[in-house]
Amino acid sequence: MQLTDRQLLIFKTIVDEFTKTAEPVGSKNLMNLLNIKVSSATLRNEMAALEEFGLLEKTHTSSGRVPSSKGYRFYVEHLMEKELDSNVENALSEVFHERHYSVEEIVKRSCDILSQMTNLTSVVLGPETSSQNLQHIQIFPINERSAVCVFITDQGHTENKMFHFEENVSLNDIQTCCNILNDHLAGTPINELSSKLEEIRPLLSSQVVRHEVLFQAFVSAFVKFASDNVYTSGTSNMLYQPEFADIEKLRELMKFLEDSSVWRQLGSSNEDISIRIGNDDNQVIPFENVSVVSSTIRINDEEEGKLMVVGPTRMPYNKVVALMEYMAKAIGDLYRNDR
Known part of the structure; x- marks a missing residue:
């Protein structure tokens, strides 16, 4: 498809105007927009040619034209000039x-x-975290009711999660839980963390006083970590x-x-x-x-x-x-x- 310079100017002007107004562009309007002298009849002929090329199409409600999907593709590949104010x-x-x-x-x-x-x-x-494995967990207690948990994957990706506990959790419980999780979950694919956590639930309950509070916090965090x-x-x-x-x-x-x-x-x-x-x-x-x-x-x-x-x-x-x-x-x- 080989367009003349005039056809390129007409097409680009129609795209720019329709982008701003969302209104089909007719030949009379186009005459006022162009800085070249050309008759309305000539413009109609050029617009018809652009329509035959598949770059423009008519609407049912107006005699004006709008760019087609093919026209927009042509515009972004050949005429677009990137503009950052x-x-x-x-x-x-x-x-x-x-x-x-x-x-x-x-x-x-x-x-x-x-x-x-x-x-x-x-x-x-x-x-995308589904292809990554958990490498390490770090927990930073803020007080007895909250902590920041940092998850690190084998690809260097990190996620920060804020924990808010419904009851007081001791620093010892938090540290013991963190150690157990690192010992048993390191190397686990991100999307398998929740099910693997369920497997070590009995171990948590035997060594951590507030095990249920921490278990629920980590289940929620793992689900969010694995989700899109x-x-x-x-x-x-x-x-x-x-x-x-x-x-x-x-x-x-x-x-x-x-x-x-x-x-x-x-x-x-x-x-x-x-x-x-x-x-x-x-x-x-x-x-x-x-x-x-x-x-x-x-x-x-x-x-x-x-x-x-x-x-x-x-x-x-x-x-x-x-x-x-x-x-x-x-x-x-x-x-x-x-x-």
């Missing part, structure tokens, strides 16, 4: 230098900021997208966004930046007018996470991709520096 970059830089926040808190704040800046839905997918580490922000932003004005479509979309298994599938790409446009690209997204942009967060040689943005196919890809590249690099640097 310097004010935005400065604001993000301040967030990533807030040292009193933990890495996990910074990641969640980044996800929130991303959804606010794009008015779309953002998702952070943490490192997914954080979502800005889901309500989809309510304001005209593509989902139909309540049934919106309901289906909300169900889609709540399915954590979907994010694992969408995050399976090894590319630094992956752009999935509608259901033409894959069978994971069941909507023709939804795109998902994902960026890989490099944590270490063995682990990686994903940063994602979900929105209509007319999302501003140039700004979204620039934001995600910046944030993914900053988050990855934070993880490595925190280790």
